[in-house]
Amino acid sequence: xxxxxxxxxxxxxxxxxxxxxxxxxxxxxxxxxxxxxxxxxxxxxxxxxxxxxxxxxxxxxxxxxxxxxxxxxxxxxxxxxxxxxxxxxxxxxxxxxxxxxxxxxxxxxxxxxxxxxxxxxxxxxxxxxxxxxxxxxxxxxxxxxxxxxxxxxxxxxxxxxxxxxxxxxxxxxxxxxxxxxxxxxxxxxxxxxxxxxxx
Numbered sequence: 001x002x003x004x005x006x007x008x009x010x011x012x013x014x015x016x017x018x019x020x021x022x023x024x025x026x027x028x029x030x031x032x033x034x035x036x037x038x039x040x041x042x043x044x045x046x047x048x049x050x051x052x053x054x055x056x057x058x059x060x061x062x063x064x065x066x067x068x069x070x071x072x073x074x075x076x077x078x079x080x081x082x083x084x085x086x087x088x089x090x091x092x093x094x095x096x097x098x099x100x101x102x103x104x105x106x107x108x109x110x111x112x113x114x115x116x117x118x119x120x121x122x123x124x125x126x127x128x129x130x131x132x133x134x135x136x137x138x139x140x141x142x143x144x145x146x147x148x149x150x151x152x153x154x155x156x157x158x159x160x161x162x163x164x165x166x167x168x169x170x171x172x173x174x175x176x177x178x179x180x181x182x183x184x185x186x187x188x189x190x191x192x193x194x195x196x197x198x199x
């Protein structure tokens with residue numbers, strides 16, 4: 001007897017498990033940079049890795065977090081029709097809420113970039129361009145990430161990929177929620193900028 005729900009469940013589980021790998025935490029521990037959760041904001045993403053002073057580690061974290069989102073999409077698409085968005089969304093959720101870290105994960109910007117790029121590479125290019133422009137224009141990492149996330153469903157809408165708008169819009173809303181503390185600090189004028197002097 002075949003179980004038609006088994007393969008979709010497998011896609012969801014694989015996406016989540018892949019996304020939940022905390023590369024920032026793993027890399028900083030392996031290189032003796034300490035427990036990333038006890039540094040800076042306590043976040044496990046590339047921006048906080050940068051606060052360790054290890055630019056190479058931060059770049060590697062960014063790349064690996066991006067790749068896990070993209071790979072999840074590709075694996076999901078290879079296993080079942082429509083599996084790409086499913087697996088990509090679960091990889092993003094896994095990054096933000098990893099079971100291994102008591103569901104206290106990252107903000108999801110790099111992983112969302114990987115998901116969007118694998119789903120529709122032109123939208124991924126826009127995501128990256130908006131992220132870089134907002135990041136270097138304001139020097140606020142949070143502004144760059146949030147602006148890029150908001151651009152994704154808008155770009156997909158104008159490019160005619162309406163089918164991908166709901167999932168990317170959902171990821172954008174989660175990402176904005178994950179940045180709620182950053183939004184509060186931006187409103188208060190206390191959000192730290194990239195490259196600012198350490199306290």
